[in-house]
Amino acid sequence: MIETRRLLAALLLAAGGLLLAACGGSDERSDELPQEVGSLLETAAQAMEAVETVRFEIERGGVPVYIDTGGLLEFKDAAGRFVAPQAADAVVKVGVSGLNVRIGAVAIDGTVWLSNPISGEWEKAPSAYAFDPTTLFSPEVGWRPLLAGELRDARFVAREELAGEARYHLTGLAPAARVETITAGLVSGQDVELDLWLDAETGHVRQVVFDATTAAGVSSWDLRFFGYGEDIEIVPPDELVTSD
Numbered sequence: 001m002i003e004t005r006r007l008l009a010a011l012l013l014a015a016g017g018l019l020l021a022a023c024g025g026s027d028e029r030s031d032e033l034p035q036e037v038g039s040l041l042e043t044a045a046q047a048m049e050a051v052e053t054v055r056f057e058i059e060r061g062g063v064p065v066y067i068d069t070g071g072l073l074e075f076k077d078a079a080g081r082f083v084a085p086q087a088a089d090a091v092v093k094v095g096v097s098g099l100n101v102r103i104g105a106v107a108i109d110g111t112v113w114l115s116n117p118i119s120g121e122w123e124k125a126p127s128a129y130a131f132d133p134t135t136l137f138s139p140e141v142g143w144r145p146l147l148a149g150e151l152r153d154a155r156f157v158a159r160e161e162l163a164g165e166a167r168y169h170l171t172g173l174a175p176a177a178r179v180e181t182i183t184a185g186l187v188s189g190q191d192v193e194l195d196l197w198l199d200a201e202t203g204h205v206r207q208v209v210f211d212a213t214t215a216a217g218v219s220s221w222d223l224r225f226f227g228y229g230e231d232i233e234i235v236p237p238d239e240l241v242t243s244d
Contacts, residue, residue, distance in 0.1 A: 037154050040168055040198060045147035047203035049139050052084045054204075055227035062211070062219035064095075072096060081227075086110065086134045087234040106237055107133050113237045122237035143205060150178050152191075159200065166200035167207075204228050 057079045064074045073094040080090025089106045096117070104115035112125040136142045154172035176190050197207040208223040
């Protein structure tokens with residue numbers, strides 16, 4: 001039986017979540033931000049707090065990362081959607097005994113459903129283990145508090161063009177408590193570094209890239225956020241239409 005808590009933790013990582021690199025770099029760190037960087041982060045915090053809809057994707061490289069305590073389900077990649085205030089769905093690809101399997105999840109107003117990887121049937125997640133991935137975009141525990149003051153030693157790297165869009169590239173140190181909250185405990189007990197790209201026009205987070213260190217080695221992560229404001233509807237599994 002798949003351990004629901006670990007599976008949903010992986011989905012949280014796809015939503016935006018922030019698995020981040022092991023702490024390193026200069027011994028001198030400051031909570032004070034340069035005025036221009038502070039302004040960029042303030043704009044980003046307001047933009048992420050006001051998100052109504054968004055799509056997200058994540059790709060993992062490097063050493064395997066497992067979403068179950070038995071080390072059977074290797075996280076490969078994920079794609080999902082979010083609709084304010086509390087609705088999200090995602091599809092996660094996991095490796096099982098050399099085979100790739102896709103597992104779906106839907107979370108609406110605190111209730112979470114998972115698709116059985118063998119039968120494909122939807123099952124309600126046990127309340128004792130359910131973790132709601134919509135918390136990533138919560139004004140209380142998601143992106144807003146990180147961008148609104150918790151990201152330390154923030155630095156402006158460059159203004160870059162990607163796919164015809166202007167983005168601001170920043171780096172910073174995220175505190176252990178925030179990382180643990182966002183990753184449902186998968187990364188804990190350490191402050192971690194990240195690179196992020198903000199939409200130069202709207203302030204939305206568009207990409208986060210980082211490495212995460214585990215006992216097995218280093219895994220690399222690339223999270224992308226797009227489709228802000230698109231018309232997205234998320235419904236309970238009993239309303240989903242499955243094609244033959």
